[in-house]
Amino acid sequence: METIELHQAFFWDCEMCGKENFERAIALEMTRDEKTEIFRDMGELESYEELPPEFDIDLLSAPKKVKCKYCGTIFRAIEEGAEDDDTEYDDDAMTNY
Ligand SMILES: [Zn+2]
Numbered sequence: 001m002e003t004i005e006l007h008q009a010f011f012w013d014c015e016m017c018g019k020e021n022f023e024r025a026i027a028l029e030m031t032r033d034e035k036t037e038i039f040r041d042m043g044e045l046e047s048y049e050e051l052p053p054e055f056d057i058d059l060l061s062a063p064k065k066v067k068c069k070y071c072g073t074i075f076r077a078i079e080e081g082a083e084d085d086d087t088e089y090d091d092d093a094m095t096n097y
Pocket residue numbers: 014015016017018019068069070071072073
């Protein structure tokens with residue numbers, strides 16, 4: 001039997017056609033220093049602490065926009081439980097999707 005590697009993904013239900021869609025999680029390419037900085041900012045590491053191996057992981061991000069692969073409707077995407085705050089959203093970016 002062949003082996004396949006599973007990747008993390010997000011799913012969402014289209015409000016226009018009701019179909020279920022999946023989006024790949026975006027792995028953020030970061031150096032150890034950048035990860036160290038982020039964990040320090042989150043308060044997980046003290047400023048004098050080095051990045052432990054268990055934190056040296058690929059951080060994942062959800063897409064900001066999603067497009068239904070069935071009906072083509074584009075939605076602004078927020079992560080589950082996040083506030084729907086569109087102040088940082090740039091409408092012009094929509095046309096470049
Ligand atoms: Zn749809």
